[in-house]
Amino acid sequence: MTDNLSCGEKGEPVPAGLVVVRLAKLSMDAEETGRAHESHFTLSTEDQNSELKSLSVWVRALTPPHVAREFMEAKKQDYRLVLNLNVDDIREVNYLPEAPVPPLDVVWDPLDKPDSDGHAGIVGLMRPNNAPKAPYKNLRARLAQLAMTEILPLS
Amino acid sequence: MHNSTWKHDNKDLHTALDDMAPSTRLEQMDLSRPLRRKSISVTRVAPLSGVVKVLFSTIKTNISTVPQALTVGIADPLTISNSVLDFTFGGQVRVRKLQKFLDSSTRSGQITDATRRLAWLAWTSLAKIASRKLLVPDAGIGPDGQVLFSWNRNDHHFEIEIFPSGLAEIFYLNFETDEVWEGEYRIGDSFPLEISSKLPLFLIV
Numbered sequence: 001m002t003d004n005l006s007c008g009e010k011g012e013p014v015p016a017g018l019v020v021v022r023l024a025k026l027s028m029d030a031e032e033t034g035r036a037h038e039s040h041f042t043l044s045t046e047d048q049n050s051e052l053k054s055l056s057v058w059v060r061a062l063t064p065p066h067v068a069r070e071f072m073e074a075k076k077q078d079y080r081l082v083l084n085l086n087v088d089d090i091r092e093v094n095y096l097p098e099a100p101v102p103p104l105d106v107v108w109d110p111l112d113k114p115d116s117d118g119h120a121g122i123v124g125l126m127r128p129n130n131a132p133k134a135p136y137k138n139l140r141a142r143l144a145q146l147a148m149t150e151i152l153p154l155s
Numbered sequence: 156m157h158n159s160t161w162k163h164d165n166k167d168l169h170t171a172l173d174d175m176a177p178s179t180r181l182e183q184m185d186l187s188r189p190l191r192r193k194s195i196s197v198t199r200v201a202p203l204s205g206v207v208k209v210l211f212s213t214i215k216t217n218i219s220t221v222p223q224a225l226t227v228g229i230a231d232p233l234t235i236s237n238s239v240l241d242f243t244f245g246g247q248v249r250v251r252k253l254q255k256f257l258d259s260s261t262r263s264g265q266i267t268d269a270t271r272r273l274a275w276l277a278w279t280s281l282a283k284i285a286s287r288k289l290l291v292p293d294a295g296i297g298p299d300g301q302v303l304f305s306w307n308r309n310d311h312h313f314e315i316e317i318f319p320s321g322l323a324e325i326f327y328l329n330f331e332t333d334e335v336w337e338g339e340y341r342i343g344d345s346f347p348l349e350i351s352s353k354l355p356l357f358l359i360v
Contacts, residue, residue, distance in 0.1 A: 025265070027295035028256040038314055039295030039303040047298070078263070134337040137326040141305075141312050145330070 007117040008108040018087045020057040023079040036147035041140040054121025063118030083147040093142045249291035265296045273342045274302035274317045288358045306357040327353045
């Protein structure tokens with residue numbers, strides 16, 4: 001399947017069955033418990049202002065973590081935590097039925113940089129103005145539960 | 156009783172005490188009689204409105220064995236782990252881990268010193284209303300300099316997110332039943348009343 005895999009158009013769904021990784025800074029207990037933290041799934045102001053309003057992830061089959069880490073440039077040493085999530089699991093994350101949120105999805109988000117073929121984003125985490133916060137915190141907590149972690153070496 | 160200003164820099168009470176030269180400390184506290192370092196032990200620390208009351212007892216001394224109480228004004232009460240000494244040993248280790256995590260996050264520029272103080276105040280306030288039996292949370296730093304404390308036990312999840320503005324968002328989730336609750340408050344103000352029904356889920360047993 002991955003032999004013919006390539007980055008799709010911006011906003012196009014990432015094929016099912018793939019694993020995406022998010023790079024994060026270590027939370028307090030990450031090394032001890034191997035558990036992801038909710039803060040790792042928080043949209044930054046920059047994310048919120050981006051076109052897709054997505055949480056940056058990488059399709060592992062195209063851009064493995066050690067390559068993705070290079071895009072952090074000077075801060076790459078800080079990004080040692082790798083959060084692995086299956087695209088299917090992300091799409092199946094429950095959310096409160098009454099909440100006005102679309103289900104989560106993983107879509108391609110091409111970058112105009114070498115070796116960045118695997119760049120994608122998790123969409124559906126952006127809370128519209130005046131929408132309740134709880135459903136989005138719910139999604140964040142459930143993503144943290146789903147993620148399988150690994151820790152990259154310092155260099 | 157004597158009043159003095161206690162200078163320190165991001166150290167917990169034990170460390171701060173250890174670092175203070177006994178003679179200097181005694182001079183600052185204006186004790187009438189000098190005591191050797193080995194003759195002093197801190198037997199009780201009680202945080203009270205930014206003032207730490209330190210009760211000294213004297214041992215191995217030929218001067219006096221009568222405990223002496225001192226009230227020491229803390230220049231910056233938030234940087235003192237005023238909850239450390241009330242926890243069990245295991246709890247103390249985690250409290251210190253939390254403090255170190257916040258300190259290192261500040262040094263690396265992920266959060267401001269003001270946010271670190273807010274987060275510490277939020278934690279100590281929560282611990283206080285839970286009678287020092289609240290589990291020490293996991294902690295993470297958000298992308299915009301916010302601190303997020305989280306507790307997970309069985310199906311229960313609880314978090315408090317402290318923003319640099321001083322606002323905090325509280326969230327509870329039961330992963331099994333989908334029950335959720337959320338609240339907001341300003342650090343330093345009273346917690347929402349509903350919190351009292353959630354904290355017992357995360358107490359040290």
